[in-house]
Amino acid sequence: MADSALFQRAELPRPNFSEADATSLLSDMYGFNGPIRELGSQQDRNYLIDTGPERFVLKICRAEYAGDELEAQNEAMRHLAQCGLDLRVPELIPALTGEEILSVKVNGEDCRARVLTYLDGEPLTRHKHLAPDVVAAFGDVAAAVALGLRDFSHPGLERNLQWDLRRAGPVALHLLKSVTDHKRRDQIAKAMILAVKHIQPLAASLRIQPIHHDITDDNVVSRRNANGRLVPDGVIDFGDILNGWLVADLAVTCTALLHHADGDPFYILPAVTAFHERYPLTKEELMALWPLIVARSGVLVASTEQQLAIDPDNEYVIGNAAHEREMFEVATSAPFSLMETAILKAAGFELTGPELVFAHPLLPGITPDQMRLTDLSVTSPDLVRDNWADQEIDWKLLARAAAETGIASTRYGEYRLSYTRTLSATAPATFALHIDICLPAATEAVAPFDATIIRDGHHLILSSQNVSLHLDGIDCGLDDGTAVNAGDSIGVVAGAAGGIGGLRVQLCRDPDLVPPLFAKPHQSEVWRKICPSPSLMLGVGVDAPDLQSEALLVRRQKSFAKPQKNYYAEPPQIERGWKEHMFDVQGRSYLDMVNNVTILGHGHPKLAAAAGRQWAMLNTNSRFHYAAVAEFSDRLAALAPDGLDIVFLVNSGSEAVDLALRLAWAHSGHRNIVSLLEAYHGWTVASDAVSTSIADNPRALETRPVWVHPVLSPNTYRGKFRGDNATEGYVTAVEEKLAEIGESGQGLAGFIAESVYGNAGGIPLPAGYLQQVYASIRKRGGLCIADEVQVGYGRLGHHFWGFEQQGVVPDIITTAKGMGNGQPLGAVITRRDIADSLEKEGYFFSSSGGSPVSCVVGMTVLDIMADEKLQQNARDVGDHLKRRLEALGQRFPLVGAVHGMGLYLGLEFVRDRETLEPATDETANICVRLLDLGVIMQPTGDHLNVLKIKPPLCFTAESADFFADMLEKVLSEGW
Known part of the structure; x- marks a missing residue:
């Protein structure tokens, strides 16, 4: 076919074929009836019909496309279906006459019609973001199709199409006449000249075979796996199949990926690696790949301009125009030498250039x-x-x-x-x-x-x-x-x-x-x-040392106990922090959304100076007499309600809970403790015993000692009793458990619970719950322990202690986490009579609990919290962030609820708002995507479907908006 005929075909509009025409044809010639809608196409007409049990696609093309070209497409689909590939391809449906290709005349136009089965699934084009494993799977699909077509032949493959990248130069030159924007026309012309210049020396070495030539995100269908990730598993639209350069097939796929790339040309590399692993390419083919991508993107943009000029109402072309411009912008943003090197590296080629020889040093006078x-x-x-x-x-x-x-x-x-x-x-x-x-x-x-x-x-x-x-x-x-x-x-x-x-x-x-x-x-x-x-x-070594992040991770895994997990499968190496920001060794900044340990933020200079001064003077144990332990104990007691005026200093929340339980046992003379299901209180033997979170211990419910009596967790969102009137049901559950203990003839030591349901993401306890439960516990001689380790110490913003929200005063408060801003520090605050009960069991001693350094750190934390009004900041910024998150819940069904207050919030993801099926896999994938976007976040809760939001209290409104914006980006673009 001469170039003139090629260009004439390129200028064809879609057939003048309406939905009514399609309905009539499908009914008369195929016996198909049902709802019908147009799918869109560049130059064809495609209609989807739903017959009830099945769905089919009617494809209408102009008669200028020869019959043998359509037969080649049909035979290629049959061929691939028989290749044993794990891929779905459409199946041809003959008309009632037995014909597979119908010649029809509609509105004075000669057309050809075919019907194919419709492949269910999601086209990748609907998702702005495709994860690296999905990009790789996309490349693997392209390779599988190319490999399957390698031994296919048909006369109809010898075609002259505008999409054939062997003709990209003359095609672009012709299409540029339709580009009315002079700046864009010049950009396309320049890019095409450079691309052709790079392709020409390699052209003779590029293999030719049958290729699909349109493995794009429009034409690859995917289904979701058990983890909620898209898995490409189907290929449609064989309209551009021809004999062409093998590597051009990959170029088409990679070009389509560029509008998902957020401006990053390296985004395509997993697809290159996957294609090359299944169907190895030569070095010359890989060297030609990026120039072909540039050429493809240039032809796409120019072709769209031409098609809109002749068919301005084509919604399919209009919808793709922005994507194609983005492809072109990304393709032309990267130097050819950079991408050639990156592609060769992705395919496993050694990157060695000519040896550089320097006969003289640049600065001969420097040693x-x-x-x-x-x-x-x-x-x-x-x-x-x-x-x-x-x-x-x-x-x-x-x-x-x-x-x-x-x-x-x-x-x-x-x-x-x-x-x-x-x-x-x-x-x-x-x-x-x-x-x-x-x-x-x-x-x-x-x-x-x-x-x-x-x-x-x-x-x-x-x-x-x-x-x-x-x-x-x-x-x-x-x-x-x-x-x-x-x-x-x-x-x-x-x-x-x-x-x-x-x-x-x-x-x-x-x-x-x-x-x-x-x-x-x-x-x-x-x-x-x-x-x-x-x-x-x-002649002077000026290189920085190579980073050792991977080697360090291997060392960690070799010598650091496996149960002490690390965040992320491929964790960044974090070595610095400032306020609510953390920095890895490559200079990447991350917004820290999980670090309730560093309540002030990272790297506070006043705290560092105070700790350094005390380290330089003295650090010993609390049996010695020094000012800091008295001063800090006084300040902690002053923060507690009246009557709670005795302080024990320890090193962690686990130790604090452990000691609180010992106090309850000693004071009551009994062992039985009532706790809540799905709670977490620590890792010591005693604190673990009252923890029943299966996320932290999958066998938690099987391994409770006989003295632990868990009751229904008062989860008003997904618990047995929900909504505003849930209090009675949950209180009754406690009463029944207390009655059960009483009937056994045993006494009660106490009740332990977080004042806000922290493990589930900060769900408030039902109104009046603790008032009624505390009264019942005390009536039976037990003590009430408020675990404030996670939720207390100003984090809620509206309250310093979580129990204030319930209008109660506990007998024992446990606190830790942010008390030391990372310095091991915890405390138990109680009444004197309770503290004195421990005397009969002997003295209490913690080697470093209440050390001078810990006490100075603790006091400095309180000073800074007051000076910088961090509790007020937690209230104001937390309220702002919660409003932002609730707005996302109005838009995205995956957001089931927003729990909590202040800077202790929980965002719960569900697959169904009625059944509340946890979106566990989606939550994990969202966290990985957020890391890519510069946010550190981890799943939590028994179903690992909650984002527990607990950043440093210096967290700004600007940071809150960034987090909400990134979350919106993930929810809208995919993960």
């Missing part, structure tokens, strides 16, 4: 012992408090080092903390691809290799065939285009005579590329192949 390297990493001791947020901090620290030693340099390959960005959905570019050197002005610089001088303002480039050297800060008297030999002087370091000058140095293997100074962490390995270290060229 290794003169150079001082400046640490600007996440763990740098020179980065304190938030000075890393100062945009000039790197230069300030470098200049300070140079002033002390004469010559100082930053480090190549270092992840710089100063380039982090808090509250960012994407990881910032923190990996240094260059170095900056502070050294005496007028220091001579020479050409390390034969090169041509390129002047760009103050920027100087030494360009050769294999590498270019980019320099800033050189006074160079050479003209643009001057050829220099290795060892020739190229100038001197700029700066005032006798002063210090600054020199920026960067190498790049791609002479046509102006490289960035920094790379994103996930792209750093590839970028460092393109922009290698200047150490060899300088």
Whole structure:
């Protein structure tokens, strides 16, 4: 077919074929009747009919598409169905006459009609975000289809289509006439020229075979697995099948992925890896892949402009236009050399370029012992408090080092903390691809290799065939285009005579590329192949040490007890925190939504200073007489209700609960404790005994000692009794348990419960519940223990203690967590008569409980909470965040409820708001996606379907909005 015929076909509008025409044809020729709707297409008409038991698709194309082309599509579907692939493909349905392809004339137009089975499932295009494993599965589907078609043949495969990437150049040239936006037309033209330039030298080595050529997110159907993840398992629309370049099939798939990529071209790499694993590609094919992706995206955008010009009401084309523009923008945002290297790496090829030879050092007057390297990493001791947020901090620290030693340099390959960005959905570019050197002005610089001088303002480039050297800060008297030999002087370091000058140095293997100074962490390995270290060229080692995150995780798993779990299957290595933010070693910032231990926030300078001062003076045990233990005990007692004026100091919440139980036993003379089901109180033998959370202990209900008597958890959302009138039912459950204990002739020691149902995400107890339960417990001689470890200490905002919400006063309060802002610190607060009961069992001693350092830390925490009004902040910001989350609940059915108050909130996910089926797998996947977006969050609750929101109390409204925005993004785009 000549190009003129190709272009004429490309300009065809859809057939003039209505729903009424489709209804008539399906009834008359196929005997199908039922509701019908159009599915949309670029140049065809597709209609879905639901006959009741089954659904089918009627496909109408213009007669310009030859019969053998349609027969090739039909035979290809049959062929794939018989290949034994684990893939669904449509099945052809013959007409009542037995014909598979009907020639019909409608509204004066000759058309061809076919009916296929409809594949149930979700097209991937409906989901903005596709997880890496779904992207990989997408690539695997493309490979499976290509492999299945490898031995297929048919005369109808020799086609001349505008989508054939072998013709991308002339097709784009023709289509550009329809692009009326001059800026966009120029962008497409430039991209196509570069793409074709890269493809042409490789074209002869690219394999040709039958290819589907349209494995896109529109044409891959998926179903959800048991974990709630999409699994691509079906392929539709064989309308573009032809004999073409094998790698073009993958290029089409990867191009379609780019509108899911959030601007990241590396997003396609799991698909490349998966395709290559199933159907290995040659190095030349992989080198051609990115240029083909660019070409495909350019043709798509130009074709859409043309199609809208001839068929302006085509909703399918209108709907895809934004996606296609996004594909083009991402495809043209990345250098060809970067993506070629990334693709080869993803396919397992060794990334070795030509050996770089430097005949002379750039700075011949500098020796290794003169150079001082400046640490600007996440763990740098020179980065304190938030000075890393100062945009000039790197230069300030470098200049300070140079002033002390004469010559100082930053480090190549270092992840710089100063380039982090808090509250960012994407990881910032923190990996240094260059170095900056502070050294005496007028220091001579020479050409390390034969090169041509390129002047760009103050920027100087030494360009050769294999590498270019980019320099800033050189006074160079050479003209643009001057050829220099290795060892020739190229100038001197700029700066005032006798002063210090600054020199920026960067190498790049791609002479046509102006490289960035920094790379994103996930792209750093590839970028460092393109922009290698200047150490060899300088004759001085300027590289930062390699990170050891994976090796450290292996060491942790080898020597650190397995039951002490870590967050995430692939955890970031967190080494720094500031306020509500945490930072990994690559400079990625995360919003900390789970750390109720650090109540003040991370890295508080006043707390660090106070702890440091006390460590330098004294740290011992509480049997010694020192001021801090008396002062801190007084302050804790003052925070408790009247009558609770005796304090025990311990190291954790588990110890506090353990001691509280011992006090109840000693005071009552009995052992029996009533507790709540689904509660968690700690890990010691006693605190674990009263914990029945199956999330923390799957065998919790089987292993309770006889003295523990669990009762129904007063969960008013998913418990036995729900809503506003649930109190009576739950109180009755306690009364029945108490009666059971009484009938056995045993006495009662006490009752323990969180004042707010923390394990389930902060569900308030039913109104009046504790008042009635406490009265019943005390009537039988028991003590009432309020476990405030998670929910107390100002976190609720509206109350300092959780029990205040219920209008009760317990006999014993246990508290810990935020008391020490990370320092091991817990307390039991009770009455004197209860505390004295322990004397008959002997004295109580904790080696480090109530130590001077712990007490000073505890008092400083209280000071800062008061000075910075953190309880009020918890109330105000918590209320704001809860409103934001409740608004999400109005939009997304997955949100079953928003529990809690202040900065102790619970977001519960359910698959069905009537049955309350827990969305356990979805919650886990949401947490992984949130981590990608810069939010640390973990599932909790017995069903692991609750996001327990408990950030530091310095949490700002801006951070609350960022969290809500990211959660909205996940719920709307998928996970």
